[in-house]
Every structure is written in structure tokens, then in C-alpha cells.
Amino acid sequence: MRLNNAEKILRIFRTKFKMGASISFDSKYRLILDTEVECVSLNPPSAAPKKKERKSKSESDGSGSESGSGSESGSGSDSDSDSDSDSENKIYTVKITPEITNYIRSYLRKTQFLDEFDLITEIELDDYNHAPGSALVFNSDSVVFNANNQTLESLGEWEYLPPDNQENASKSKSKSKSKSKKRRDDDSDDSDTNADSEKSSYNTKDDDLPVSEIENILKEKFQEYNKTHEFIIHESKNSFLYLKINSVEIVKA
Numbered sequence: 001m002r003l004n005n006a007e008k009i010l011r012i013f014r015t016k017f018k019m020g021a022s023i024s025f026d027s028k029y030r031l032i033l034d035t036e037v038e039c040v041s042l043n044p045p046s047a048a049p050k051k052k053e054r055k056s057k058s059e060s061d062g063s064g065s066e067s068g069s070g071s072e073s074g075s076g077s078d079s080d081s082d083s084d085s086d087s088e089n090k091i092y093t094v095k096i097t098p099e100i101t102n103y104i105r106s107y108l109r110k111t112q113f114l115d116e117f118d119l120i121t122e123i124e125l126d127d128y129n130h131a132p133g134s135a136l137v138f139n140s141d142s143v144v145f146n147a148n149n150q151t152l153e154s155l156g157e158w159e160y161l162p163p164d165n166q167e168n169a170s171k172s173k174s175k176s177k178s179k180s181k182k183r184r185d186d187d188s189d190d191s192d193t194n195a196d197s198e199k200s201s202y203n204t205k206d207d208d209l210p211v212s213e214i215e216n217i218l219k220e221k222f223q224e225y226n227k228t229h230e231f232i233i234h235e236s237k238n239s240f241l242y243l244k245i246n247s248v249e250i251v252k253a
Contacts, residue, residue, distance in 0.1 A: 030250075031121070041239045121138035
């Protein structure tokens with residue numbers, strides 16, 4: 001997608017402004033997804049079956065030695081068939097016409113896409129030194145397609161989800177503390193101290209979640225969907241159109 005000078009300046013400003021920025025849970029955000037539409041053309045069946053018919057006729061008319069030569073040509077036909085199979089699907093980028101814009105906007109309203117979008121924008125934080133089971137979720141209010149610059153824009157807010165058992169763990173911990181005070185149990189005190197130490201080693205909602213890191217995670221997740229041509233916006237007999245997500249940008253609304 002080509003950007004005009006004003007859009008380039010705006011993106012440079014946004015990038016500089018976001019350097020070192022972290023996700024805020026009391027602000028609205030806009031997810032801006034740079035997109036394009038690609039067509040996967042499924043070539044019709046080749047004439048290979050006709051070739052096989054002609055070869056079978058020659059085999060039936062010829063002698064045993066000719067039959068042997070026919071089997072050799074048959075193996076050649078198989079390699080041709082493999083070659084045709086490799087180049088069967090052609091993929092190319094298409095221009096965003098008003099018709100394709102309508103396909104996209106209709107697709108964005110489907111439950112299937114909205115469910116997938118929710119899954120993609122839910123980020124498990126186990127690998128980022130947060131407690132197992134914690135996650136970052138984008139609660140989207142809307143997803144719209146901007147035909148002028150070929151972007152999807154989603155408005156919403158981020159929510160931090162603690163582990164499901166965190167509340168129960170806290171209650172259990174407080175009970176254990178009260179018992180230890182009454183019983184003066186040194187072993188129990190040591191156990192509580194270890195639990196405190198383990199819990200404090202994890203990041204929490206109050207720790208920084210860099211915007212740039214979240215952008216990279218989302219981009220990687222969308223790229224996985226691109227590989228399987230997941231977002232099909234229109235299908236015909238010999239081809240289909242799918243929405244490809246090239247980049248992700250997160251800005252405060």
C-alpha cells in the first residue's frame with residue numbers, strides 16, 4: 001500500500017510518540033491493521049486425463065514391447081501431473097474496488113470473523129513473566145474497513161485478566177496466615193514466605209506492557225492466519241478472495 005506524505009508524517013509521529021509507551025487500562029485504543037486483498041486462482045483440471053486415454057489406446061493396439069514403452073511414457077505423465085499440481089494455485093494482489101470493499105465490510109459483520117478477531121487479540125502472558133493463566137484481552141467495540149487507506153480499524157480497550165485461581169489462592173493464603181498466628185507454627189510461616197516470594201516474582205497488571213511488544217505479538221498471530229488464507233471474503237467456482245493483514249499499529253483513541 002502506498003502512503004501519501006501526510007500519512008507518512010503521521011506514522012513517523014505516532015512511532016516516536018509510542019517509544020517506551022505501555023498499555024493503559026483506563027484508556028481507549030484503536031487497532032489499525034494494514035491490509036490488502038489477494039486472489040487465489042484455482043486452475044481448472046488439466047488435460048492430463050485425455051493424454052492417459054490416448055496412451056491406453058496405443059498400449060492396447062501395440063505389442064508387449066510397446067506396452068513397456070507405454071509404461072515409461074506413463075511415468076513421464078505422472079511427473080507432468082506433479083508439475084501441474086505445484087503451479088495449480090496462483091496468488092496475486094487485487095485492486096480494492098467498490099465491489100471488493102462491499103465484500104470486506106459484509107465479511108467483518110460475520111460472527112465467524114468477530115470470534116476469530118477476539119481470539120487473536122487475546123494474548124496469553126505466561127511467556128512474559130506473568131502468572132500462569134493471566135492474559136491481555138482487547139474488548140472491541142467495532143471493526144470497520146477504511147477504503148481510503150486500506151486499513152481495518154477497531155476501537156476498544158485493553159483488559160488484564162488475572163489467573164482464574166488468583167482470588168481463591170489469596171483467600172487460602174489469608175486463612176493460612178491466621179492459622180499460623182494462632183498456632184505459632186514456624187513451618188507454616190516458612191511456607192507463607194515462600195508463597196509470597198513466588199507470587200512477587202511474577203509481573204502484574206501494574207507492571208509495564210510495552211505497546212510495541214503487543215504490536216509484534218499481534219502481527220505474528222495475524223501472519224499465521226495469512227499462511228492459511230483464513231479470512232475469505234468471497235468465493236467463486238475457480239477462485240477466492242481473502243483479506244491479508246500486513247501490519248498492526250496500536251494508538252490511543
